[in-house]
Amino acid sequence: MEPMELDRETSKGKEEEGEEGQSIIDKRKPIVVIMVGAPGSGKSTFCDHVILASSQTWIRICQDTIGNGKAGTKAECIKSAANALKEGKNEFIDRCNIDREQRADFLKLGGPDVQKHAVVLDLPAKLCITRSVKRTGHEGNLQGGKAAAVVNRMLQKKELPKLNEGFTRITFCHNEKDVEAAINTYSALGPSDTLPSGCFGQKNPEAKVQLGIMKFLKKVDVPSKDGLAKSNPQSCSHNQTSAEKDSNPKMLENDSAPLEHVQLDVKDCVHQEMGPSSGSIFLDSVPTLAFPSISTADFMFDLDKASDIIVEKVEEFVNKLGGGRLVLVDLSHKSKILSLVRAKAAQKNIDSMKFSTFVGDITRLYSGGGLRCNVIANAANWRLKPGGGGVNAAIFSAAGPDLESATKERAGSLAPGKALVVPLPSTSPLSIKEGIAHVIHVLGPNMNPQRPNCLNNDYVKGCKALREAYSSLFEGFASILSTQGWLSKESNEKSLNSQDQLEKNHSDSDQKVKREALNEYEGSKKSKVFLKELRPDFSHSMDGKDNIENRSNVEPLNECEREINAKGSLKELRPSVSHSIGRIDNLSSRDDTGINKAWGPWAQALYQIAMHPERHINDVREILDDVVVLDDLYPKARKHLLVLARVEGLDCLADVHKEHLPLLRAMHAVGLKWAEKFLDENESLIFRLGYHSEPSLRQLHLHVISQDFDSKHLKNKKHWNSFNTPFFRDSVDVLEEVGKHGKATLRDDDSFHSMELRCHRCRSAHPNIPRLKKHISFCQASFPGLLLENNRLVFGPGKGG
DNA sequence: GTTCTAGAAC
DNA sequence: GTTCTAGAAC
Numbered sequence: 001m002e003p004m005e006l007d008r009e010t011s012k013g014k015e016e017e018g019e020e021g022q023s024i025i026d027k028r029k030p031i032v033v034i035m036v037g038a039p040g041s042g043k044s045t046f047c048d049h050v051i052l053a054s055s056q057t058w059i060r061i062c063q064d065t066i067g068n069g070k071a072g073t074k075a076e077c078i079k080s081a082a083n084a085l086k087e088g089k090n091e092f093i094d095r096c097n098i099d100r101e102q103r104a105d106f107l108k109l110g111g112p113d114v115q116k117h118a119v120v121l122d123l124p125a126k127l128c129i130t131r132s133v134k135r136t137g138h139e140g141n142l143q144g145g146k147a148a149a150v151v152n153r154m155l156q157k158k159e160l161p162k163l164n165e166g167f168t169r170i171t172f173c174h175n176e177k178d179v180e181a182a183i184n185t186y187s188a189l190g191p192s193d194t195l196p197s198g199c200f201g202q203k204n205p206e207a208k209v210q211l212g213i214m215k216f217l218k219k220v221d222v223p224s225k226d227g228l229a230k231s232n233p234q235s236c237s238h239n240q241t242s243a244e245k246d247s248n249p250k251m252l253e254n255d256s257a258p259l260e261h262v263q264l265d266v267k268d269c270v271h272q273e274m275g276p277s278s279g280s281i282f283l284d285s286v287p288t289l290a291f292p293s294i295s296t297a298d299f300m301f302d303l304d305k306a307s308d309i310i311v312e313k314v315e316e317f318v319n320k321l322g323g324g325r326l327v328l329v330d331l332s333h334k335s336k337i338l339s340l341v342r343a344k345a346a347q348k349n350i351d352s353m354k355f356s357t358f359v360g361d362i363t364r365l366y367s368g369g370g371l372r373c374n375v376i377a378n379a380a381n382w383r384l385k386p387g388g389g390g391v392n393a394a395i396f397s398a399a400g401p402d403l404e405s406a407t408k409e410r411a412g413s414l415a416p417g418k419a420l421v422v423p424l425p426s427t428s429p430l431s432i433k434e435g436i437a438h439v440i441h442v443l444g445p446n447m448n449p450q451r452p453n454c455l456n457n458d459y460v461k462g463c464k465a466l467r468e469a470y471s472s473l474f475e476g477f478a479s480i481l482s483t484q485g486w487l488s489k490e491s492n493e494k495s496l497n498s499q500d501q502l503e504k505n506h507s508d509s510d511q512k513v514k515r516e517a518l519n520e521y522e523g524s525k526k527s528k529v530f531l532k533e534l535r536p537d538f539s540h541s542m543d544g545k546d547n548i549e550n551r552s553n554v555e556p557l558n559e560c561e562r563e564i565n566a567k568g569s570l571k572e573l574r575p576s577v578s579h580s581i582g583r584i585d586n587l588s589s590r591d592d593t594g595i596n597k598a599w600g601p602w603a604q605a606l607y608q609i610a611m612h613p614e615r616h617i618n619d620v621r622e623i624l625d626d627v628v629v630l631d632d633l634y635p636k637a638r639k640h641l642l643v644l645a646r647v648e649g650l651d652c653l654a655d656v657h658k659e660h661l662p663l664l665r666a667m668h669a670v671g672l673k674w675a676e677k678f679l680d681e682n683e684s685l686i687f688r689l690g691y692h693s694e695p696s697l698r699q700l701h702l703h704v705i706s707q708d709f710d711s712k713h714l715k716n717k718k719h720w721n722s723f724n725t726p727f728f729r730d731s732v733d734v735l736e737e738v739g740k741h742g743k744a745t746l747r748d749d750d751s752f753h754s755m756e757l758r759c760h761r762c763r764s765a766h767p768n769i770p771r772l773k774k775h776i777s778f779c780q781a782s783f784p785g786l787l788l789e790n791n792r793l794v795f796g797p798g799k800g801g
Numbered sequence: 802g803t804t805c806t807a808g809a810a811c
Numbered sequence: 812g813t814t815c816t817a818g819a820a821c
Contacts, residue, residue: 383819412818602802602821634803696802713803716816754817768810768815 028192029115030085034093034106036161037121038151040132046119046183047092053187059084062094078105085110099159107166117195118161118170119182125155126370163199172201287486288325289477290358290365291377292391293337294469295444295462299451305463307340311348313470318354321478323486327373328357335359362391363398366434373436375480377473380441382413382452384420395430395439402428403439414443416453417468421476440476444469599651599698607651607699610644626663627670634713636705636723639678639685643667643702650700653691653729658742661735668731671704675794678706683796688787689731692722694748702731707760707783707793709776716769718753724760727752730792760787 035043047060061081066072077095084091097103097118107116129151161170173179178201185195293310295301314326330338338357345355360369362376379391384407386396396403402425411420419442430436445465446453455462599607609616609630613623621641622629632640645663649655656664668689675687686707695701705723714720721727726747734744757772758765762781766772787793 408819600802600821605802715803770815 031090031115033117036097038128040128041121049183050186058090060092120172168197170199286325288373289375290327290329290373299446300448311344317474326355329362375438377440399428399430417465419472419476442473603698606697610699636714639706641704643671645700667702679796687794691729693746725752
């Protein structure tokens with residue numbers, strides 16, 4: 001690299017000196033070169049090179065060593081620099097000087113008699129980090145793991161110098177060649193030589209002004225092979241990129257950087273490289289979502305199909321994300337999903353600036369891999385809880401309890417195909433060490449028979465769910481970008497809803513946040529309802545029409561529950577039941593008829609009794625051909641019976657059709673019979689017979705319940721409201737509706753369970769269950785007219801009616 | 802379905 | 812401080 005051509009004035013000055021016999025001071029003002037650059041950018045090395053090669057006297061004012069070889073203060077540097085200037089020495093201010101304020105005091109040195117230069121080592125952040133992390137024996141003891149954090153923090157404050165700060169000359173170096181050229185320029189400087197004023201090697205100045213926009217445009221700079229520019233500032237505006245790099249776009253910038261540390265998969269990273277001009281800007285400023293491949297690990301989703309979906313979804317979203325970048329992460333260089341995705345993304349010409357793959361630990365992207373991401377995705381479980389292994393366990397573990405609590409605040413569960421954005425508290429180690437600001441939980445479909453809610457190779461449903469999962473994930477990311485002003489207006493509008501959601505979560509009161517979390521939870525509860533409604537679909541639907549979301553609650557009923565069931569959690573429920581429960585076939589997804597079931601393990605007891613009452617002889621009151629009668633294990637009144645239908649496939653009222661009318665009549669008749677039997681014993685009792693619109697226990701059962709509701713087991717709103725709102729369907733009405741329409745009207749809206757508590761007699765409202773119970777213990781008001789009609793209530797002889 | 806319990810409500 | 816509820820856990 002040839003040194004920069006020197007200004008001819010200098011020679012002229014020499015001649016004048018000879019003629020006029022002026023002192024050496026007049027030859028040229030001393031130069032203060034303020035070095036600007038992050039740790040690891042090579043400032044000290046730069047100075048050392050010049051000092052060694054130059055014929056002039058240069059001294060290096062280094063804050064890291066100024067205190068008798070140890071780190072000193074800025075004030076010491078200034079003092080030392082001032083003294084050196086008095087002696088007419090040229091000097092380097094070797095400290096980071098990363099922002100304007102840091103530089104200001106040094107620019108005041110020596111007044112106008114001193115030339116103020118800046119040399120900006122604006123090298124890729126990754127390179128600086130790599131160097132800092134790897135170096136040993138650093139003067140300032142900035143090395144190893146902490147260096148990465150320091151470099152990063154410093155680069156965030158970076159403020160490139162401008163002439164109007166007081167510099168007469170600024171040289172920008174963006175790569176090793178620039179650095180080499182600048183070293184040569186300063187080394188070659190003779191006693192009377194002066195370097196031209198102005199900015200040299202600066203990238204498009206607008207890039208600084210509108211960093212947010214420019215950094216996402218593809219290579220704004222036009223590479224030039226010239227190395228150092230000539231005296232014309234224009235010509236040296238950018239000179240970093242060699243033809244060699246251009247010819248091999250797969251190479252990461254800076255061949256000299258020891259990239260293996262950064263764990264970048266250089267060899268085969270079609271999508272991994274930063275463009276030659278991306279440098280530190282890219283790394284530091286681009287909002288980046290790192291995400292693992294969803295469902296392909298433990299959930300055993302076919303890799304080929306998954307990679308198709310990843311690329312398809314990336315392609316769909318990559319342009320909606322404005323400045324955002326997506327990075328698919330996997331642990332191993334041998335990752336098949338990464339290579340598949342890379343190949344397919346390359347085929348589709350997806351912009352590698354916006355999507356790349358990365359080999360590394362998703363919890364250590366920055367500290368372990370130098371990849372700066374502000375958002376990571378978690379392959380969550382439905383419970384949104386730690387554990388399970390893989391990415392989920394790793395992320396929860398690395399994030400500490402903060403993530404769990406932040407998650408819990410927002411939602412209690414997650415449906416397949418859905419994502420949940422969780423702002424990560426700044427106290428989380430993942431935030432502190434890795435700079436992660438958000439975690440997006442996402443749940444994908446499961447193809448692993450050993451895991452809950454297996455789709456049994458149904459890739460129609462599976463692919464749909466996986467597509468939805470990625471859409472949800474990327475939308476979540478977009479919502480984060482939009483709140484941070486990264487998205488265009490159009491994009492913002494697109495993600496307005498999610499933005500709203502986010503903003504609420506961030507700014508509103510705790511109560512509101514909780515309410516939203518509750519809504520989400522309620523939403524997932526609702527999906528349970530759907531699940532059951534759609535259950536027939538499961539038996540034969542290959543049309544993929546069913547709502548993926550519906551499956552969310554299949555999972556909870558399986559993974560954990562299967563084992564619980566085997567251990568007989570229902571033992572407590574009813575000792576004699578447990579024996580058979582332990583052998584139950586069908587808490588899993590299929591029963592004998594091949595119909596998928598959505599019932600939890602706790603929900604199977606009645607079904608078992610109905611199917612095999614002889615095994616529960618101690619628990620039942622009466623066994624008939626078509627019904628079984630038993631006491632409710634947790635009676636909500638003095639008398640509370642259940643009349644079970646002994647028909648397979650009749651799980652609840654929703655399953656009831658016209659052909660079941662005789663059975664319903666039989667159930668009603670048996671219920672009445674028992675009510676009358678109790679009335680014989682205690683004529684003050686009043687009974688009501690009916691069904692829950694959406695029962696918790698499997699197998700159609702008729703409640704026969706006395707209206708005293710005098711029971712220690714009646715404990716909460718749900719208990720009360722399930723018997724005292726339209727959620728409770730009177731048997732007489734069900735008979736009528738099924739007779740007329742072939743089905744009963746269901747009132748399975750969740751809202752019934754949270755309705756205000758009203759006395760079933762006088763309709764007075766009460767603030768809580770204890771107060772209500774106290775009230776009903778003495779309220780003798782007559783029942784509402786509606787209940788008195790149509791024999792909905794069953795009274796003792798000579799009463800009511 | 803129930804039990805347990807944290808935290809809200811009082 | 813106690814009561815009560817809602818949600819998690821089972």
